[in-house]
Amino acid sequence: MQVELVTIGTELLLGFTVDTNSAFLGQALGAIGVTVARRTAVADRPDAIRAAVEEALRRTGAVITTGGLGPTRDDLSKKVVAELFGWPLRFDEGVWAELGARWRRMGRELSSANRCQAEVPEGAVVLPNQWGTAPGLWLEGPPGLVVMLPGVPREMRKLTEHEVVPRLQARAGERVIRSAVVRTTGIPESSLAARVGPHEDELAPLSLAYLPATTGVDLRLTAWDRPPAEADRLLAAGVERLRALAGDHAYGTEEDDLAAVVLETLRRQGMTLALAESCTGGMLGERLTAIPGSSDVLVGGVIAYDNAVKTRQLDVDPGLLAGHGAVSLEVARAMAAGAQARFGTTAAVAVTGVAGPAGGSDEKPVGTVCFGWIARNQSEAARVVFPGNRREIRERACQYALHCLWLMSRGS
Amino acid sequence: MQVELVTIGTELLLGFTVDTNSAFLGQALGAIGVTVARRTAVADRPDAIRAAVEEALRRTGAVITTGGLGPTRDDLSKKVVAELFGWPLRFDEGVWAELGARWRRMGRELSSANRCQAEVPEGAVVLPNQWGTAPGLWLEGPPGLVVMLPGVPREMRKLTEHEVVPRLQARAGERVIRSAVVRTTGIPESSLAARVGPHEDELAPLSLAYLPATTGVDLRLTAWDRPPAEADRLLAAGVERLRALAGDHAYGTEEDDLAAVVLETLRRQGMTLALAESCTGGMLGERLTAIPGSSDVLVGGVIAYDNAVKTRQLDVDPGLLAGHGAVSLEVARAMAAGAQARFGTTAAVAVTGVAGPAGGSDEKPVGTVCFGWIARNQSEAARVVFPGNRREIRERACQYALHCLWLMSRGS
Numbered sequence: 148m149q150v151e152l153v154t155i156g157t158e159l160l161l162g163f164t165v166d167t168n169s170a171f172l173g174q175a176l177g178a179i180g181v182t183v184a185r186r187t188a189v190a191d192r193p194d195a196i197r198a199a200v201e202e203a204l205r206r207t208g209a210v211i212t213t214g215g216l217g218p219t220r221d222d223l224s225k226k227v228v229a230e231l232f233g234w235p236l237r238f239d240e241g242v243w244a245e246l247g248a249r250w251r252r253m254g255r256e257l258s259s260a261n262r263c264q265a266e267v268p269e270g271a272v273v274l275p276n277q278w279g280t281a282p283g284l285w286l287e288g289p290p291g292l293v294v295m296l297p298g299v300p301r302e303m304r305k306l307t308e309h310e311v312v313p314r315l316q317a318r319a320g321e322r323v324i325r326s327a328v329v330r331t332t333g334i335p336e337s338s339l340a341a342r343v344g345p346h347e348d349e350l351a352p353l354s355l356a357y358l359p360a361t362t363g364v365d366l367r368l369t370a371w372d373r374p375p376a377e378a379d380r381l382l383a384a385g386v387e388r389l390r391a392l393a394g395d396h397a398y399g400t401e402e403d404d405l406a407a408v409v410l411e412t413l414r415r416q417g418m419t420l421a422l423a424e425s426c427t428g429g430m431l432g433e434r435l436t437a438i439p440g441s442s443d444v445l446v447g448g449v450i451a452y453d454n455a456v457k458t459r460q461l462d463v464d465p466g467l468l469a470g471h472g473a474v475s476l477e478v479a480r481a482m483a484a485g486a487q488a489r490f491g492t493t494a495a496v497a498v499t500g501v502a503g504p505a506g507g508s509d510e511k512p513v514g515t516v517c518f519g520w521i522a523r524n525q526s527e528a529a530r531v532v533f534p535g536n537r538r539e540i541r542e543r544a545c546q547y548a549l550h551c552l553w554l555m556s557r558g559s
Numbered sequence: 560m561q562v563e564l565v566t567i568g569t570e571l572l573l574g575f576t577v578d579t580n581s582a583f584l585g586q587a588l589g590a591i592g593v594t595v596a597r598r599t600a601v602a603d604r605p606d607a608i609r610a611a612v613e614e615a616l617r618r619t620g621a622v623i624t625t626g627g628l629g630p631t632r633d634d635l636s637k638k639v640v641a642e643l644f645g646w647p648l649r650f651d652e653g654v655w656a657e658l659g660a661r662w663r664r665m666g667r668e669l670s671s672a673n674r675c676q677a678e679v680p681e682g683a684v685v686l687p688n689q690w691g692t693a694p695g696l697w698l699e700g701p702p703g704l705v706v707m708l709p710g711v712p713r714e715m716r717k718l719t720e721h722e723v724v725p726r727l728q729a730r731a732g733e734r735v736i737r738s739a740v741v742r743t744t745g746i747p748e749s750s751l752a753a754r755v756g757p758h759e760d761e762l763a764p765l766s767l768a769y770l771p772a773t774t775g776v777d778l779r780l781t782a783w784d785r786p787p788a789e790a791d792r793l794l795a796a797g798v799e800r801l802r803a804l805a806g807d808h809a810y811g812t813e814e815d816d817l818a819a820v821v822l823e824t825l826r827r828q829g830m831t832l833a834l835a836e837s838c839t840g841g842m843l844g845e846r847l848t849a850i851p852g853s854s855d856v857l858v859g860g861v862i863a864y865d866n867a868v869k870t871r872q873l874d875v876d877p878g879l880l881a882g883h884g885a886v887s888l889e890v891a892r893a894m895a896a897g898a899q900a901r902f903g904t905t906a907a908v909a910v911t912g913v914a915g916p917a918g919g920s921d922e923k924p925v926g927t928v929c930f931g932w933i934a935r936n937q938s939e940a941a942r943v944v945f946p947g948n949r950r951e952i953r954e955r956a957c958q959y960a961l962h963c964l965w966l967m968s969r970g971s
Contacts, residue, residue, distance in 0.1 A: 162585025428848025432841025
């Protein structure tokens with residue numbers, strides 16, 4: 148089955164809004180074997196909407212629209228599509244009652260100006276929207292199939308999952324496009340390709356894409372045009388194969404966050420963690436505490452931005468600072484030891500570096516970061532020069548700190 | 560002048576890539592008076608590309624394409640468009656030499672397989688791409704105007720700014736669409752509307768949009784279809800008016816970050832800052848240290864996630880913790896005082912709260928956050944219940960902490 152997407156909104160064309168709805172719909176539809184053949188964005192103008200929907204129906208016979216269903220533009224896309232079907236708009240008492248109830252729950256009252264929101268093309272199926280105000284609409288007749296969804300991303304997503312996908316699944320193809328992602332870190336794309344490349348044939352018929360980002364390279368496997376069960380089986384086997392090939396660099400799948408993986412590993416071992424952050428300035432703490440329940444592992448930390456803080460709050464010997472400088476393996480080790488002792492934890496991480504743009508030298512260029520780790524009664528230290536701007540250097544340093552802590556804490 | 564955008568890439572339709580290029584182009588073109596009339600996304604297939612470009616040319620006579628210019632798909636969109644113009648592809652020695660030089664700088668060698676990247680439709684103007692490999696192309700002839708840009712966002716943006724906008728500006732309309740943004744925080748959309756609404760007529764002919772986000776409401780003013788100088792003059796006056804109406808809640812314009820505004824205010828007053836973070840876990844430090852040069856103001860901080868840390872690292876009286884609980888005005892005040900004393904600064908901020916999803920109670924529901932501030936020899940404390948999930952509560956708490964610190968430090 149093929150569909151076209153028509154996204155409605157002058158804001159989209161002006162670039163005031165980035166269209167994230169289309170990407171969501173593309174993936175959700177591909178996963179049930181529905182192919183998006185084309186996508187068109189048009190302004191909130193009846194002629195533009197009508198032309199786009201008509202052309203799309205002529206090509207594929209099925210269209211999903213987003214946007215143009217809100218109270219102020221209600222008479223636009225709904226009217227245009229109803230006309231296209233030759234169906235008059237009728238006032239729907241059920242929709243009106245629903246709307247009123249929802250508004251009252253928000254402490255507001257509907258006015259007669261809202262009545263147009265309860266108008267529904269005769270013959271359309273109403274897709275109830277419990278996550279917002281404008282319901283979705285499902286029109287099917289001689290012109291073809293038109294599904295109208297609101298443009299608010301959350302409402303569009305929920306309606307797609309709960310109302311559109313189940314209805315389309317019944318008539319969708321028996322062959323789907325599905326993907327799976329393996330997340331890696333600490334290895335450049337070229338080295339990963341050298342490891343994985345020679346085995347790519349074994350992954351067939353899955354295709355493999357490398358998706359490099361600041362904090363690592365994601366590997367995306369895609370099963371094209373396969374029966375759903377076969378696609379899932381192929382992907383599961385492919386993920387296992389990739390994890391084995393990437394070894395210690397593979398820390399998770401899909402949306403897994405390395406911070407959550409680290410916390411879970413520490414928790415299983417009954418370990419507790421303290422942080423000493425200089426150049427990352429709290430970013431490591433932020434990432435760990437973003438995970439609910441992190442408090443049973445993470446005890447606390449020191450943001451030791453100034454050298455005096457390293458001495459006074461982390462007991463770093465001033466002689467080390469004077470002799471080796473703040474960005475040194477010696478100071479990183481001392482910071483980790485100081486954090487562990489002060490906070491009474493079994494593990495600690497310290498990060499000190501030059502995030503730039505200023506502060507670099509020949510010996511310690513911008514991007515130089517020194518790390519100290521303590522876990523399972525062992526200590527490690529490392530010095531790395533990261534590429535990129537201030538943000539990228541800090542993000543890479545955090546990911547590196549978490550990755551090594553993960554490897555040490557699981558005992559590998 | 561009207562143009563259509565045609566974005567090329569199967570990944571776009573599958574939803575593996577979110578199309579940010581179109582939003583950028585929409586704004587960049589609107590700012591010089593070029594209207595994007597429609598936007599079409601098609602797969603990497605010659606027939607689909609050809610149909611989309613032809614239809615678009617028929618409607619507006621001018622098309623900008625993105626994507627489909629890389630080495631692997633080089634023979635697709637370039638060939639299709641060249642055929643449409645009836646222009647053969649010719650090998651361009653200059654482009655080939657450029658490519659070779661760029662690859663050598665990256666330590667790589669071109670192979671004969673890359674030669675197609677140096678093929679250019681006879682009659683096309685080459686738009687040199689010093690930010691990547693595939694150059695842009697400018698084709699103008701009987702079918703109309705087609706500008707072909709690479710799909711890599713950075714390259715597309717740079718080529719648009721340096722090559723496309725200057726060329727279009729000459730023939731673009733004398734009337735433009737331009738916007739300006741005033742950033743506010745600490746005031747709900749409805750209260751802001753109550754302040755600004757009665758004066759909206761004074762802003763005419765500018766239109767006003769409220770853009771609520773987690774950390775505040777942005778106000779966007781837009782000048783529609785005006786001569787450039789008039790648009791800029793109207794926007795400058797409108798921004799001044801909105802800033803006055805929003806008062807202390809307006810902290811900046813466009814992309815201004817409140818953390819940078821706070822640092823600048825503290826720096827001007829010769830103040831130094833220490834942090835004590837519980838529920839934000841380093842997020843406040845992360846935001847401040849993201850700003851280059853923050854080290855002359857921010858001395859450091861304590862991530863006091865565990866209660867024992869509040870006592871041992873911030874000298875909070877255990878009696879306060881036992882009597883009032885960790886999330887209390889008393890403890891927030893004591894944390895700020897402890898941070899200030901420990902780090903020897905003139906200002907301090909403390910944040911302690913229940914970010915959820917667990918840990919809430921009837922008395923202190925999820926979202927309850929207590930703050931302590933010290934600045935200019937004054938101290939303040941506040942208790943707020945923020946709505947939202949864990950991430951939103953933490954982001955709102957940081958923004959609130961920064962906003963009040965800003966007001967105290969500038970002495971208002």
